[in-house]
Amino acid sequence: MREFARLFAELDETTATNRKLDALQAYFSSAAPANAAWAVYFLAGGKPRQAVPTRLLRDYAIEYAQLDGWLFDECYHAVGDLAETIAHILPPPEHHSDVGLAVWMQERIGPLRGADPVAIRAALFGFWNQLEPRERFLLTKLIGGGFRVGVSRLLVTRALSTIAAVDSKLIAQRLMGWTDGSVAPTASGFLQLIAAPSDDEHKLRGGQPYPFFLAHQLQGAPQTLGALADWQIEWKYDGIRAQLVRRGAQNYLWSRGEELITERFPELAALRLPEGTVIDGEVLVWIDGAPRPEPFSDLQKRIGRKTLSAKLLAELPAVLVAYDLLEEAGVDLRALPQHERRSLLAALVAGIGQPQLTLSPLIEATGWDQLAQIRTESRARGVEGMMVKAKDAQYGVGRTKNVGTWWKWKIDPYAIDAVLIYAQAGHGRRASLYTDYTFAVWDANELGERRLVPFTKAYSGLTDAEIAVVDNAIRKTTVEKFGPVRSVRPTMVFEIGFEGIALSSRHKAGIAVRFPRILRRRDDKSIDDADTLDTLKGLLAAAGAPPSLSLSPSPSLSLSLSLSPSPFGSSSDPLA
Amino acid sequence: MADMVIVRKQGLYCVPGDFYIDPWRPVERAVITHAHGDHARVGHAHYLSAESGVGILKSRLGQDIRIDGIEYGARIEHKGVTISLHPAGHVLGSSQVRMEHKGEVWVASGDYKVEPDRICAPFEPVRCDTFITESTFGLPIYRWQPEQAIFDDINAWWRSNAGQGRCSVVFAYSFGKAQRILSGLDASIGPIVCHGAVEPLNRVYRAAGVNLPPTAMVLDVDKAALKSAIVIAPPSAAGSSWMKRFGDYSDAFASGWMQLRGARRRRGVDRGFVLSDHADWPGLMMAIRATEASRVIVTHGSIPVMVRWLRQVGLDASGFDTEYGGEDTEAAESGEVAGVAELSQAAPEKTDA
Numbered sequence: 001m002r003e004f005a006r007l008f009a010e011l012d013e014t015t016a017t018n019r020k021l022d023a024l025q026a027y028f029s030s031a032a033p034a035n036a037a038w039a040v041y042f043l044a045g046g047k048p049r050q051a052v053p054t055r056l057l058r059d060y061a062i063e064y065a066q067l068d069g070w071l072f073d074e075c076y077h078a079v080g081d082l083a084e085t086i087a088h089i090l091p092p093p094e095h096h097s098d099v100g101l102a103v104w105m106q107e108r109i110g111p112l113r114g115a116d117p118v119a120i121r122a123a124l125f126g127f128w129n130q131l132e133p134r135e136r137f138l139l140t141k142l143i144g145g146g147f148r149v150g151v152s153r154l155l156v157t158r159a160l161s162t163i164a165a166v167d168s169k170l171i172a173q174r175l176m177g178w179t180d181g182s183v184a185p186t187a188s189g190f191l192q193l194i195a196a197p198s199d200d201e202h203k204l205r206g207g208q209p210y211p212f213f214l215a216h217q218l219q220g221a222p223q224t225l226g227a228l229a230d231w232q233i234e235w236k237y238d239g240i241r242a243q244l245v246r247r248g249a250q251n252y253l254w255s256r257g258e259e260l261i262t263e264r265f266p267e268l269a270a271l272r273l274p275e276g277t278v279i280d281g282e283v284l285v286w287i288d289g290a291p292r293p294e295p296f297s298d299l300q301k302r303i304g305r306k307t308l309s310a311k312l313l314a315e316l317p318a319v320l321v322a323y324d325l326l327e328e329a330g331v332d333l334r335a336l337p338q339h340e341r342r343s344l345l346a347a348l349v350a351g352i353g354q355p356q357l358t359l360s361p362l363i364e365a366t367g368w369d370q371l372a373q374i375r376t377e378s379r380a381r382g383v384e385g386m387m388v389k390a391k392d393a394q395y396g397v398g399r400t401k402n403v404g405t406w407w408k409w410k411i412d413p414y415a416i417d418a419v420l421i422y423a424q425a426g427h428g429r430r431a432s433l434y435t436d437y438t439f440a441v442w443d444a445n446e447l448g449e450r451r452l453v454p455f456t457k458a459y460s461g462l463t464d465a466e467i468a469v470v471d472n473a474i475r476k477t478t479v480e481k482f483g484p485v486r487s488v489r490p491t492m493v494f495e496i497g498f499e500g501i502a503l504s505s506r507h508k509a510g511i512a513v514r515f516p517r518i519l520r521r522r523d524d525k526s527i528d529d530a531d532t533l534d535t536l537k538g539l540l541a542a543a544g545a546p547p548s549l550s551l552s553p554s555p556s557l558s559l560s561l562s563l564s565p566s567p568f569g570s571s572s573d574p575l576a
Numbered sequence: 577m578a579d580m581v582i583v584r585k586q587g588l589y590c591v592p593g594d595f596y597i598d599p600w601r602p603v604e605r606a607v608i609t610h611a612h613g614d615h616a617r618v619g620h621a622h623y624l625s626a627e628s629g630v631g632i633l634k635s636r637l638g639q640d641i642r643i644d645g646i647e648y649g650a651r652i653e654h655k656g657v658t659i660s661l662h663p664a665g666h667v668l669g670s671s672q673v674r675m676e677h678k679g680e681v682w683v684a685s686g687d688y689k690v691e692p693d694r695i696c697a698p699f700e701p702v703r704c705d706t707f708i709t710e711s712t713f714g715l716p717i718y719r720w721q722p723e724q725a726i727f728d729d730i731n732a733w734w735r736s737n738a739g740q741g742r743c744s745v746v747f748a749y750s751f752g753k754a755q756r757i758l759s760g761l762d763a764s765i766g767p768i769v770c771h772g773a774v775e776p777l778n779r780v781y782r783a784a785g786v787n788l789p790p791t792a793m794v795l796d797v798d799k800a801a802l803k804s805a806i807v808i809a810p811p812s813a814a815g816s817s818w819m820k821r822f823g824d825y826s827d828a829f830a831s832g833w834m835q836l837r838g839a840r841r842r843r844g845v846d847r848g849f850v851l852s853d854h855a856d857w858p859g860l861m862m863a864i865r866a867t868e869a870s871r872v873i874v875t876h877g878s879i880p881v882m883v884r885w886l887r888q889v890g891l892d893a894s895g896f897d898t899e900y901g902g903e904d905t906e907a908a909e910s911g912e913v914a915g916v917a918e919l920s921q922a923a924p925e926k927t928d929a
Contacts, residue, residue: 012837014846067716068888074881075717084837088717431838464842 003031004039004101005135011151020151024159028194034102037185040193042147043156045258046179048105050145051113052120054082057140060124061086077484080431083140087133097130102187109143154398164194169211170201172397176208180258207252209243210278210326210334214399215387215406222368222388222409232338232391233363233371235383236408237321238296238500238514239284240303244320246273247330253283264303265318267356276330277348280395281322281360288317288355292382295502296514319356322349323387326395334395338404341395378411379543384499385410413497414513414539416441416531417522419452420492423474424485426459434474434486435459435467437518439496441509443533453533455509458496461518470521493522493530501540511536580657580675580682581708581873583896588684588708588875592677593657595624597684600899607659609686610670611636611751614900626661628697629669632751632780648697664688665699666853667752668781674702683867684708687900689852690859693723694759695786701866708896709864711877712854713832720832720856726849727760733828733847738766738804743825745807747814747845750774752853753830754808755781755788763789766804767797771818773810794821814845832856864891876900 010023024043028036062072067089079085099108108127112120127139141147157175161168174193178185218225225231242261245252251269253262262269265283273279285294285302298316305312325345326334333341342362349359363386365371371386378385386409393404418439426435436459440452462470470492477489500514511533581590587599587606595605602619609615609625611632618637625633627645634641646652648671651660656678661671666687673684683704692698730746737744748754750773758778761768770778770791778791797805802822811829813819827845832852834840840848855863864872864886871892874882879895886893 013840013848015844016846019846065716068885071716071881071885074878075715078715079717079836080838085717088719088835092719427838430842431836433842 001097001099001101001104001131001135001138003027004035005132005138007039008138008149009134011149017155020155021159021162024151024156025163028159029163032100032102033187033190035100037187037190037193038101038105040156040160040175040190041178041185042142043149043151044153044175044179046185047147048142048145049113051109051143052124054144056117056120057082057086057124057144060121061089061128063121064125064128065089065091077425078432080425080427083137083144083146086140087137090128090133090136093129093131095130097135102185104139105142106184109139112143157398160194166194166197169397170197172211173201173205173208176211176258177206180260205247207245207247207250209245209252209254209258210280210332210395211397212241212243212256212280213324213396213406215408216399216401218388218407218409222371222407225388225407228365228368228371230391232342232389233365234323234360234387234389235363235378235381236385236387236410237282237284237293237360238382238384239282239293239299239321242281242283242320243326244268244271244273244277244279244281245327246275246277249275261303264308266308266313267318268320271320271354271357272352274329274348276327278325278327279320279322279345279348279357280324280326281320283318283320285316286319286321286358292380295382295500297502297504297512317356319358321358321360323360324395335403337392337394338389339391375409375411384408410499413499413515413519414501415519416455416496416498416535416539417493417525417529418455418496419490419527419530420470420474420488420494421452421454421490422485422487430467433467434471435462437470437494439494440490441531441533441536443509452490453509455507455511455533455536456496456498456513456516458494458516458518461497462521466521490527493525493527495519495522501536501543503540509533509536511540577678577680580677580680580706581684583898588896588898590657590675590682593654593659593675595654596620597673598686598900607661607673608633609664609673609684610667612667612687615686624659626663626669626671628784629671631783632669632777635776635780636751648700662700662702663697665690665692665696668696668755668784668786670696672700672702674704680705682706682708683869685710685863687712687853688855688863690855690863691720691723693756695755695781695788699863701863704867704869706871706873707864707867707869708873708875709860709882710854710900711860711874711879711882713852713856714860714874714878714882716857718832718835718852718856719858720850720852723756723760723851726830726851727757730757730760730828730830730849731762731765733826734761734806735765737826741803743802743805743807743822745809745819745822745825745827746830746849747809747811747827748830748851750810751777753851754778754810755786756851756853757808757830758788758791759786761789761806766806767792767801769794769797769802769805769807771807771809771813773813774808794818 007023007027011020014020031039058072062069075089076082076085112123128136131139157168157172161171241256243254251262251271252260253265253268255261285298302316302318322345325341325348328344346359349357363374365374375386388407388409390404396403418441420437421440422438423434424436425431426433436457438454438457440454442450443453444450473492474486474488477491478486479489480487496516497519498513498516502512504510504512578591580592581588586596586601586603588597595607596603597607598609598615599606600617604621606620607624611629616633616637621642623633623641623643625643625645627647630643630645633643646661648661648663651658658676660674662674664670664672664686666689670686672686675682681704683702685708687710688699690699734744746757748757754774755778768789768791775791775793778788782788807822828847828849829843829845830849830851832850832854834848835850872886873894873896875896875898883893883895
């Protein structure tokens with residue numbers, strides 16, 4: 001634990017990539033393989049289920065520190081992180097522990113899951129009395145399942161690649177599946193991860209997907225990319241990016257977050273594919289014959305449900321729009337150029353001939369200008385813009401450009417001027433600062449009286465300096481405090497950007513937006529100049545959202561509120 | 577009996593003695609606990625401070641201020657109030673103000689730290705009936721390690737950087753914190769460079785007999801030697817062109833606020849060293865108990881939390897709103913770390929933390 005805590009501190013303390021890489025390499029070359037295996041699991045994004053309920057962690061920490069609940073809550077509000085709060089309030093330890101990470105995970109933390117509260121209490125008191133604050137912090141993170149660290153998976157891959165002297169693409173491939181919880185990290189697993197390449201690589205793969213190839217944001221004009229003829233253009237759909245793997249006579253559907261989501265999509269699980277096939281594509285709700293896919297919010301309903309009723313499957317059918325072919329007849333195609341993979345994909349999809357598998361259409365244009373013209377149809381088509389893929393690109397690993405590039409050429413976001421009405425302190429590095437805001441637009445009642453209706457929350461988009469100013473203003477204009485939330489006198493107008501808009505019965509404004517963020521503060525506008533709900537409704541109408549499905553939610557819809565769609569990318573946060 | 581000390585718009589006011597303690601608006605008579613900008617302001621007609629704080633007050637407020645210094649523990653009589661000053665352990669010349677009137681004793685703490693250090697007189701608990709305490713770090717999450725552990729961390733970090741040919745830069749408030757760090761540095765590792773805002777204060781400390789390792793100004797050190805140097809600079813130097821000469825340096829911030837990961841990350845420095853010149857939560861509780869006061873008045877910091885907790889443990893506790901560390905304590909807290917001081921106008925050097 002001590003070594004891992006030191007590594008964590010080193011990674012947490014520096015913002016420099018090279019120093020993080022040094023710290024990772026130093027750790028992996030000295031740690032025992034069993035401990036290193038667990039470190040890889042956590043650093044690569046593994047999230048074990050919570051071993052002890054938060055409530056027990058909190059209550060026992062309060063008891064151990066001899067504080068009161070209210071005082072603990074004050075501390076928590078200042079810190080913004082449960083594990084860190086607990087780490088700081090406990091008196092210093094009387095003992096020391098040299099137990100390694102693997103033993104902690106398997107023999108100490110693991111058995112706490114489902115254990116009797118009395119046993120949990122005794123165990124925690126014992127642990128706390130032998131760990132330093134930063135080790136206690138990690139302990140709670142490991143128990144609570146909320147471990148996050150500021151390294152990318154790519155960086156972990158690079159560090160492993162260096163100490164193993166194995167190509168980083170191969171490491172990335174072997175890392176697939178490490179974090180989905182299906183395999184316990186073991187010493188032999190770690191040794192395999194850093195072993196010299198073998199002939200059995202492919203067999204060892206099982207149902208694992210390939211590392212996803214990710215696109216870069218196109219910043220300048222597309223003309224800078226050269227001749228259009230060198231590029232393959234497709235729509236950028238707004239669904240769940242996924243790989244459908246067929247191996248061992250079974251289908252596996254993996255989201256980009258490496259979650260196995262096959263069970264959520266029985267129609268894709270049932271797709272008949274030849275053995276040894278891997279398709280990269282987008283899962284969408286797309287009603288047969290409709291000109292466009294349904295909005296992401298309908299896909300969320302599919303993700304959120306515990307059980308998928310026949311009615312829901314019929315109302316919200318899922319399809320896989322195929323982008324790419326990564327494996328055919330058990331052969332890895334990723335090193336083939338994009339256009340060749342595309343030909344093979346087209347032939348495969350045509351041969352399968354099932355409605356739940358379609359081919360992502362290519363967009364033809366005479367030049368970039370015409371393409372830009374076509375791109376203006378994006379909203380009406382229910383897509384986020386275009387993908388621009390180099391025709392000779394290999395299928396790379398992660399967000400890389402070394403073997404060819406994919407660009408995403410997104411349309412400008414919607415923008416609305418809205419008024420800040422509630423604020424909540426942030427977490428982590430934004431703890432004690434009011435950084436999470438609720439924004440409202442004007443609505444008029446039958447009598448023509450204007451009132452502000454909350455329409456979205458937004459957390460990102462301001463710089464630290466801007467946050468400091470807004471934080472200060474929030475404290476000065478606070479009307480009421482409800483726990484960590486403050487209502488403020490409306491004074492500040494912000495331009496809020498978002499990608500999509502849909503009807504919603506869960507939001508006060510009756511509208512949900514997708515990927516909301518703050519574009520800028522509008523000091524030049526008074527709150528009276530902020531936009532109205534009618535403006536939003538206008539955007540909704542222009543987007544041509546099909547109202548039929550979203551208008552009459554079934555009573556069980558509220559269940560999906562508590563389920564986070566996070567593995568599939570962030571979405572608008574439901575307003576209470 | 578009427579309260580001996582009350583809050584007026586000018587500051588904390590001793591009613592029978594007709595003087596102010598650390599007033600924030602110009603007054604006739606001001607007793608100054610220490611020379612940080614939010615406690616020692618310009619414009620008062622008469623100043624009184626600890627003898628060891630006179631030099632620093634003059635250097636900050638002007639050589640021509642009318643100021644009297646008294647030794648710690650010496651008693652003076654003013655309008656029937658016996659006044660004495662007692663070490664607060666915060667910075668050079670910092671004191672608590674003891675006021676005795678008709679047998680009743682009040683003590684105003686100013687800012688204080690209970691762990692002794694090498695650069696100022698250690699905190700002395702003073703028995704009193706009413707104790708006016710600061711509460712900058714008045715939450716149980718603030719527990720400091722012994723300063724030597726922090727110095728060891730700083731030296732280890734410096735040594736490691738020097739070994740890799742990388743300069744080490746520590747941002748710290750120039751009065752107090754900078755000298756405290758200096759007092760713990762291992763000068764055998766490399767040259768110690770101080771920013772132009774820090775060096776004059778080093779001179780004041782040295783003149784007061786405090787032993788600090790040799791320091792140099794940046795122009796006195798040749799470029800190659802800078803790679804193994806440690807640089808002490810005020811937070812305002814971060815991001816300035818002055819920093820460019822240090823090349824690929826590693827940076828750190830030394831403050832009690834660095835206890836929290838969020839604050840460290842907001843600072844955007846490589847390292848946060850948790851070194852404070854204020855009492856931590858256990859220190860505040862210990863100091864309050866040591867005064868044996870039955871009544872406690874809490875100022876700047878976590879007033880509501882401390883008041884509620886002290887009441888719960890049986891003390892008669894209340895709060896005073898002051899302008900130390902900014903009007904809104906939470907804002908001052910986050911401002912301290914988020915750089916509001918640089919954004920807001922007319923901020924003198926923020927209170928040290």
